[in-house]
Amino acid sequence: MTRETPKEPAKERKDYEVVKPPQDLRSKVKILEGKDAARFDPVQAAEAALQRLSGEFDAWMGLEVGTLLDAWAALPEGPLTEEGKTTLFRAAHDIKGQAGTLGYPLAGAVAGNLCYLFEHVSPAADIPRVLVEQHIDAVRAMVAEGAKDADNEVAKALVTRLADVTDDFISRR
Amino acid sequence: MPKLEFTGLRVLVAEDNPHMRKLLFTLLSGLGLRSIAMAEDGIDAYEAFKRQAPDIMLVDWQMPIMNGAELTRLIRNGPEPSCFVPIIAVTAFSEKRHVLAARDCGVTEILCKPVSAKGIYLRIVNCILNQRNFVRTRGFFGPDRRRFQNPHYTGAERRGGKSDDKYDLDPSDEVTQAAPSERKADSVISSMVARTAGADSGSSSSRKGNAE
Structure with a gap:
């Protein structure tokens, strides 16, 4: 050496x-x-391998959304707890990281915005449940409706609106 | 972009999400890698790392029990020569503060999710063809963080800076500080297993600083 x-x-x-x-x-x-x-060409070969796997992506995305919905359903009534926030954050963060590769970039953007809310509001009890629920509903709907196109106008409007509301909430704290 | 054949390269992937593991395995196989080991969390990854001595690691940043930052520090503080293994952090934490934190843990490259074939390929190629020297200071051991020389840099971590920042070397330039490998890795792991890993959330920064 x-x-x-x-x-x-x-x-x-x-x-x-x-x-x-x-x-x-x-x-x-x-x-x-x-x-x-x-x-x-190694990159082309890897992209081809990914393409062969892509038949499984919708099912995977459904499972990831299911994890997020389960975490939401398991929350106790009342203000959001730190434990509940952590569980939801992990599920949303997984979606944020994978959705683009799995073909759901806008659902990934919503999940990313939910992560942003979790990261920038503390304590957990200060996070409005309704805002969390709106994000989760948006992710669920986008995947259920197969909103894969990054140019989907309705989905894009939803992403923008949720980001605006989140920014507004954080800035007023 | 040079084309490399990776068949002789051993890679270890640490990723807790099963879908992401399959994605990464598929992409790495497609790139031509033949020796790909997978670990489901940081503890698994560290055990596999000690057994298999991989040439390169891909490490998810958010994992239960031992996250990517903790795993990276454990490896960098471990014995030579395995502490030099290139570590590619694979993360959905794309804000600048997270990227800088990962760099300061000693990662070699950062790959932000969503991952792509080209993104992984370029980072592996960079680890191989542009292998960086390592720097050891009192508070850091990892790949040289300088990608270029900035003579105007005045930050607190400038080498050769503050006198209270000395990392003692004797005049013959031999390291006199206790070797970092003396750290008891097993006790570190035990304490991590004992606690519940929390999500990396807390400190705030404005969205203007968000690199997403």
Whole structure:
């Protein structure tokens, strides 16, 4: 392992050390050139693999929405609890992260906005249940209606409206 | 964009969501990887990491029991040479403050969800072809965070800055501070298992600063 030391005057104590990683990962791969490069495009191959899997995406999205709905249904009456917020956040965060890849970008945007609300309002009891419910209903409806098109006007309007209401609520606190 | 054949590369994926695991496995297989290990949470991932010594890790940032930040710190504070493994954080936390926090934990690359074939490919390629040196200071060990030189930077973490920020090296430039690997990883894991992991929520920032 090669250790490089910063160039500073002798005897001065350094406040950092630069270390070259011992393994050169280039030895683990082959850079394709010429005919090999023309024959195989890794990104295209991965996209094709994803496309073959895409028949399962609607079912997966349904399951993710089901998790969010279950978390909502399991909440006790009254103000939102920290535990309830955490459970809902995890479910919404999973949807936010996957919806784009699974073909539901606008549902992902709504879930992302719900995460934003959870992240920026504390304590949990201050979060209006009705606003959480509106987000969950929007995600459920978009997936149930198959609103996959990022240009779906109704879904886009819903995303914008929920973001505006959320921003307004947060700014007035 | 160079085309690389990854068949000799060993990758470990830490991801708690089963659908996301399948997505990542499919994308990595499609990219040509043949050795792909999957772990369902941070603890599983750390055990697999110790057994398999992967060449690259993909780590979900929000996982139960031990999240991506905790896993990254555990690996970076562990023994050499495995502490140098490139870690790609895969996260739906795309706000700037989250990205900076992940960087400061010692991740090598950050991949924001939703994931794409090209996004994963480029980050793996970057880990291989642009392998970065590591920097060790008193409070940080990880890939060099400098992607370029900024002579006007005046932040608190500037190297060679404050005298109270010294990371003691003796004149022969040998590290004199106790090796981070002495940290007791098992006790760290035990404490994580004992508590319920909470969602990363709390501190506030304006939406103007949101990189989403």
